[in-house]
Amino acid sequence: MRSQRLRVFAPATIANIGPGFDVLGLALSTPGDVLEVELADGPGVEIVEITGDGGRLTRDPMKNVASRAAVDLLRRAGDTHGLRLWLHKQMPLASGLGSSGASSAAGAFAANEILGRPFSTHDVVLSAIEGECAASGTPHADNVAPSVMGGFVLVRGGEPFDIVQLPVPDGLRVVVVHPHCQVSTAAARRLVKERTYGLDVIVPNIGNVAALVAALYVGDLQLLGRSIDDRIIEPLRATLIPGFDDVKNAALDAGALGCSIAGSGPSVFAFAEADGDAQRIGAAMQAAFRSAAQLDSDLFWGKVSTEGARVL
Amino acid sequence: MRSQRLRVFAPATIANIGPGFDVLGLALSTPGDVLEVELADGPGVEIVEITGDGGRLTRDPMKNVASRAAVDLLRRAGDTHGLRLWLHKQMPLASGLGSSGASSAAGAFAANEILGRPFSTHDVVLSAIEGECAASGTPHADNVAPSVMGGFVLVRGGEPFDIVQLPVPDGLRVVVVHPHCQVSTAAARRLVKERTYGLDVIVPNIGNVAALVAALYVGDLQLLGRSIDDRIIEPLRATLIPGFDDVKNAALDAGALGCSIAGSGPSVFAFAEADGDAQRIGAAMQAAFRSAAQLDSDLFWGKVSTEGARVL
Numbered sequence: 001m002r003s004q005r006l007r008v009f010a011p012a013t014i015a016n017i018g019p020g021f022d023v024l025g026l027a028l029s030t031p032g033d034v035l036e037v038e039l040a041d042g043p044g045v046e047i048v049e050i051t052g053d054g055g056r057l058t059r060d061p062m063k064n065v066a067s068r069a070a071v072d073l074l075r076r077a078g079d080t081h082g083l084r085l086w087l088h089k090q091m092p093l094a095s096g097l098g099s100s101g102a103s104s105a106a107g108a109f110a111a112n113e114i115l116g117r118p119f120s121t122h123d124v125v126l127s128a129i130e131g132e133c134a135a136s137g138t139p140h141a142d143n144v145a146p147s148v149m150g151g152f153v154l155v156r157g158g159e160p161f162d163i164v165q166l167p168v169p170d171g172l173r174v175v176v177v178h179p180h181c182q183v184s185t186a187a188a189r190r191l192v193k194e195r196t197y198g199l200d201v202i203v204p205n206i207g208n209v210a211a212l213v214a215a216l217y218v219g220d221l222q223l224l225g226r227s228i229d230d231r232i233i234e235p236l237r238a239t240l241i242p243g244f245d246d247v248k249n250a251a252l253d254a255g256a257l258g259c260s261i262a263g264s265g266p267s268v269f270a271f272a273e274a275d276g277d278a279q280r281i282g283a284a285m286q287a288a289f290r291s292a293a294q295l296d297s298d299l300f301w302g303k304v305s306t307e308g309a310r311v312l
Numbered sequence: 313m314r315s316q317r318l319r320v321f322a323p324a325t326i327a328n329i330g331p332g333f334d335v336l337g338l339a340l341s342t343p344g345d346v347l348e349v350e351l352a353d354g355p356g357v358e359i360v361e362i363t364g365d366g367g368r369l370t371r372d373p374m375k376n377v378a379s380r381a382a383v384d385l386l387r388r389a390g391d392t393h394g395l396r397l398w399l400h401k402q403m404p405l406a407s408g409l410g411s412s413g414a415s416s417a418a419g420a421f422a423a424n425e426i427l428g429r430p431f432s433t434h435d436v437v438l439s440a441i442e443g444e445c446a447a448s449g450t451p452h453a454d455n456v457a458p459s460v461m462g463g464f465v466l467v468r469g470g471e472p473f474d475i476v477q478l479p480v481p482d483g484l485r486v487v488v489v490h491p492h493c494q495v496s497t498a499a500a501r502r503l504v505k506e507r508t509y510g511l512d513v514i515v516p517n518i519g520n521v522a523a524l525v526a527a528l529y530v531g532d533l534q535l536l537g538r539s540i541d542d543r544i545i546e547p548l549r550a551t552l553i554p555g556f557d558d559v560k561n562a563a564l565d566a567g568a569l570g571c572s573i574a575g576s577g578p579s580v581f582a583f584a585e586a587d588g589d590a591q592r593i594g595a596a597m598q599a600a601f602r603s604a605a606q607l608d609s610d611l612f613w614g615k616v617s618t619e620g621a622r623v624l
Contacts, residue, residue: 021515022518022519023515023518023522024522154519154526156520156523156538156539157516160538164535195510197508198505199504199509202333203334205514206331206517207468208468209522210332210525213522213525214466214476217525217529223476
């Protein structure tokens with residue numbers, strides 16, 4: 001069994017959801033990364049091929065997030081096997097949709113599967129975080145955890161590190177529009193990390209994130225939408241996304257429950273309560289990116305994926 | 313029926329719970345305020361008597377929080393009746409246990425009851441907030457709302473203002489120790505409002521408040537305890553409470569799930585998971601106040617009150 005080639009899928013994610021900076025993420029049904037993995041004869045992890053990245057990702061197995069996550073899981077397992085990896089990027093890079101998180105999740109998940117599942121999902125998440133952190137310097141657990149686990153995930157730092165899977169209301173639909181422009185994640189983080197904030201914005205964010213979690217448990221989509229109100233990060237990062245205000249207004253005018261920046265942008269997400277709403281909202285957001293900022297964009301919409309990473 | 317005298321009870325509360333500054337409050341089983349109310353022949357609200365306050369509270373019906381809350385509810389009702397009130401303070405003032413919140417809650421609740429319940433609980437909360445705000449200048453909705461409604465309550469500011477009642481896990485016990493010293497609420501607010509805070513403390517608080525809400529829904533008392541971790545307010549306000557660090561350590565050493573400041577202090581609360589634990593933790597906290605700060609104290613412990621304000 002161990003000599004087979006496995007194909008796994010790990011979904012794109014939205015992190016920093018509304019008021020939940022570095023805390024709340026969710027898994028999208030589409031897009032995502034596909035990773036193929038085989039056990040190798042000798043030790044070490046080799047990246048045989050990467051497709052779909054336009055040559056932008058490193059093939060160095062100690063620097064690539066997918067391979068580093070796999071290396072970390074092998075190390076935990078005390079396993080001396082080696083792995084061969086084929087990574088197929090099927091989602092935009094640097095889009096705010098957790099591209100490196102999905103690759104990290106795929107690497108850790110694929111390694112765990114091909115070893116016969118020695119580890120729990122929680123441990124797979126920890127290896128995926130470690131992989132991403134070691135390769136990119138910054139862990140985004142709120143991307144990585146939902147990509148592995150699926151659903152809405154809450155990350156509480158501290159000892160112990162808590163990863164809590166939250167309920168996904170039945171009717172909820174997610175719309176994401178990815179405009180064809182670049183926002184540097186590092187620049188986006190600097191912009192918000194160098195400042196300090198008063199209780200006038202902190203208290204609303206604390207109330208909103210608490211209400212958002214409650215809304216998921218009771219399935220109150222209206223409350224969920226009202227809670228997508230971030231006074232801390234969004235006002236700063238919105239300045240990095242051409243046309244953001246128009247796109248957000250277009251989403252809300254078209255019936256979105258709430259709308260904010262996906263990850264560190266430039267993608268913008270909205271919540272909707274039906275398929276028809278989601279399509280209409282997505283079209284309005286794409287039109288607004290065109291008219292306000294002359295930007296073409298990709299549209300993704302659907303349910304929150306409750307599956308997360310999986311074998312294809 | 314309207315000519316009878318009604319006696320109502322409104323419980324003391326803990327607001328600013330852990331990471332939930334101005335957002336999360338809970339109702340205690342004991343202590344609380346008792347308010348008697350009668351319909352008057354003419355218009356206007358009269359405070360006939362206040363007991364238990366050592367003469368510290370105003371009898372001016374437009375300045376006293378209980379009467380102002382009652383006035384606001386009468387106004388909403390378009391009711392031209394007058395009321396006569398007897399307020400019996402049965403809890404310490406300026407203790408961090410929501411004394412003015414309980415009086416406001418009692419005033420609004422009693423007025424609604426004697427008028428034959430024209431308003432929903434939500435509206436009673438709004439009148440109680442209005443009463444407290446008009447009289448003291450600062451609304452503490454996270455005190456007022458749990459005193460009216462009972463249980464754990466989440467207050468989300470914004471339009472509309474959301475008040476969400478959260479589940480109360482069965483086994484949860486609350487311990488509160490009120491040391492005999494004074495902390496000015498105004499000074500405690502100034503101390504935290506004049507500062508700004510970085511993401512290094514904001515993100516943990518956002519994660520903790522989100523996890524706290526999730527812990528209540530799933531009934532995970534250990535996670536609840538870990539989430540009582542406030543990096544923003546507690547470090548500053550702890551300096552106003554003699555012996556706080558020793559008291560907190562004593563609570564945790566005695567098995568408390570979590571421990572922090574009640575309201576703006578000086579009371580300190582802890583969570584426990586059994587009656588025996590709660591008694592032991594309370595005794596340890598009282599002993600620590602004595603040995604570290606030579607302070608006597610009152611101990612209250614029990615379940616979270618799920619009833620809130622009620623007719624006696």
